[in-house]
Amino acid sequence: MPGDLSYRPKTGIVHLGLGAFFRAFGCVFIQDAMAASGGDWGIVGVSLRSPDTRDALRGQDWGYTSVTLAPEGEKTRWITVLNDVLVAPEDPESVLSAMAQPEVRIVTLTVTEKGYCHNPATGALNVDHPDIQRDLTQDVPVSAIGFLVRALQRRRAAGTAPFTVLTCDNLPENGRLVRGLVMDFARRLDPALADWIEAEGKFPCTMVDRITPATTSADLVRVAELTGRPDAAPVVHEPFVQWVIEDDFVGGARPDFAAAGAEMVRDVTAHEHMKLRMLNGTHSALAYTGYLAGHETIADTVGDPVFAAYVRRLWSEIIPAVQAPEGVSLTEYADALFDRYANPRIRHRTWQIAMDGSQKLPQRILGTLATNLSAGRGAPALCLAVAAWMRYVGGVNEQGQEIDVRDPLAARLRDASESAETPEGKVAALLAIRDVFPADVAERLSDPVTQAAIRLWSNGTRAAVEEVAR
Numbered sequence: 092m093p094g095d096l097s098y099r100p101k102t103g104i105v106h107l108g109l110g111a112f113f114r115a116f117g118c119v120f121i122q123d124a125m126a127a128s129g130g131d132w133g134i135v136g137v138s139l140r141s142p143d144t145r146d147a148l149r150g151q152d153w154g155y156t157s158v159t160l161a162p163e164g165e166k167t168r169w170i171t172v173l174n175d176v177l178v179a180p181e182d183p184e185s186v187l188s189a190m191a192q193p194e195v196r197i198v199t200l201t202v203t204e205k206g207y208c209h210n211p212a213t214g215a216l217n218v219d220h221p222d223i224q225r226d227l228t229q230d231v232p233v234s235a236i237g238f239l240v241r242a243l244q245r246r247r248a249a250g251t252a253p254f255t256v257l258t259c260d261n262l263p264e265n266g267r268l269v270r271g272l273v274m275d276f277a278r279r280l281d282p283a284l285a286d287w288i289e290a291e292g293k294f295p296c297t298m299v300d301r302i303t304p305a306t307t308s309a310d311l312v313r314v315a316e317l318t319g320r321p322d323a324a325p326v327v328h329e330p331f332v333q334w335v336i337e338d339d340f341v342g343g344a345r346p347d348f349a350a351a352g353a354e355m356v357r358d359v360t361a362h363e364h365m366k367l368r369m370l371n372g373t374h375s376a377l378a379y380t381g382y383l384a385g386h387e388t389i390a391d392t393v394g395d396p397v398f399a400a401y402v403r404r405l406w407s408e409i410i411p412a413v414q415a416p417e418g419v420s421l422t423e424y425a426d427a428l429f430d431r432y433a434n435p436r437i438r439h440r441t442w443q444i445a446m447d448g449s450q451k452l453p454q455r456i457l458g459t460l461a462t463n464l465s466a467g468r469g470a471p472a473l474c475l476a477v478a479a480w481m482r483y484v485g486g487v488n489e490q491g492q493e494i495d496v497r498d499p500l501a502a503r504l505r506d507a508s509e510s511a512e513t514p515e516g517k518v519a520a521l522l523a524i525r526d527v528f529p530a531d532v533a534e535r536l537s538d539p540v541t542q543a544a545i546r547l548w549s550n551g552t553r554a555a556v557e558e559v560a561r
């Protein structure tokens with residue numbers, strides 16, 4: 092199959108946070124890059140929490156099926172770029188030792204927003220986070236930031252150059268953000284180490300994009316049907332893929348990402364803002380409103396004409412707050428996003444996207460709202476998305492049933508919501524959570540989000556969506 096490897100590469104990359112996304116995205120790019128241009132960029136994957144992926148892949152020699160779900164049909168491919176999978180809680184020492192090997196030149200990360208242990212509103216390290224407090228005092232870490240810094244410490248002691256830290260999470264200026272967190276942690280541990288990382292370390296920013304719903308048991312059955320071989324951990328994803336990477340690696344050492352279709356650029360900010368605000372922003376808005384209106388997936392949600400009009404309305408509010416990357420038309424980008432959302436084979440659950448909203452809202456929606464409101468532009472569709480998030484984190488749906496809210500701040504959010512009876516009171520209590528809403532943003536949002544919440548609570552989600560989408 093084109094792009095498949097004819098050799099077993101030696102390890103050059105350690106990946107922290109081996110979830111479905113990186114296996115459907117980074118692993119595929121890196122396999123293609125080596126097939127095109129060679130190099131030893133095999134990957135040791137690390138699960139920071141559960142042994143499930145390791146247990147599933149072990150009996151398959153770490154290979155797995157990647158399934159492209161296009162509206163017109165499915166395509167499968169066997170991915171062989173993983174050389175091993177480690178489970179950090181079982182054996183953190185082997186993770187540090189893998190990261191300290193001189194052949195490892197890059198550490199990639201997909202640990203999700205909350206995995207950075209930062210304050211989502213400010214981007215600063217959350218030094219009150221229990222994992223960070225623990226990792227600052229013990230040599231063997233549990234947090235991603237702890238692993239990065241402790242491994243860099245070993246490399247410095249051994250006279251080995253640092254690895255490049257390549258974050259692939261949907262965070263604003265993700266490389267600069269993780270650099271700030273690593274530097275803050277390192278400075279608290281050992282100022283000389285911090286100086287060394289500052290001088291020699293590299294943290295390129297990236298924009299990553301491929302819709303990858305969680306693999307289901309139905310997917311396992313389908314993959315066995317399609318390929319004739321059972322696979323305990325395939326990944327399913329859309330055909331679209333985009334990786335934009337700042338070309339700034341320690342010693343220039345990296346796979347030939349461009350040969351695999353990645354865009355190597357000097358500054359990724361414009362791409363990143365566009366994607367976070369236009370894709371992830373509308374994804375979250377559709378997740379909360381769609382979930383509350385009883386839609387299971389994003390495709391079901393945009394298949395409802397009221398929500399199709401709503402997402403178009405959202406883009407009309409978002410586009411004035413986005414600077415187009417050179418050569419990109421934002422209206423064409425929005426049209427393409429709509430088609431991606433409508434792909435009927437992609438069953439991306441609204442509940443899955445609704446997870447961890449406290450960590451996602453600032454960069455996905457609040458920044459856009461702040462830009463619009465300070466320019467005097469109203470943004471009722473975005474304000475309704477914030478109100479829908481508030482209703483969602485209250486933990487009870489419109490039929491009075493419990494919602495399984497997954498969020499590191501879930502208990503605080505629920506307490507804030509329950510501290511008041513009225514939508515006005517709930518909005519005020521939630522806007523006071525500074526980890527999510529900086530004071531100036533909270534003040535600006537107070538009136539318009541309260542108006543949206545009143546309509547949402549009194550008319551129901553679908554009617555409130557219909558009203559702003561008109």
Ligand code: CS2
Nearest residue numbers: 299300301302303371374444
């Ligand atoms: C989604 C993203 O789960 C979510 O929050 O918005 O995972 C989204 O599917 C990807 O960023 C698409 O590239």
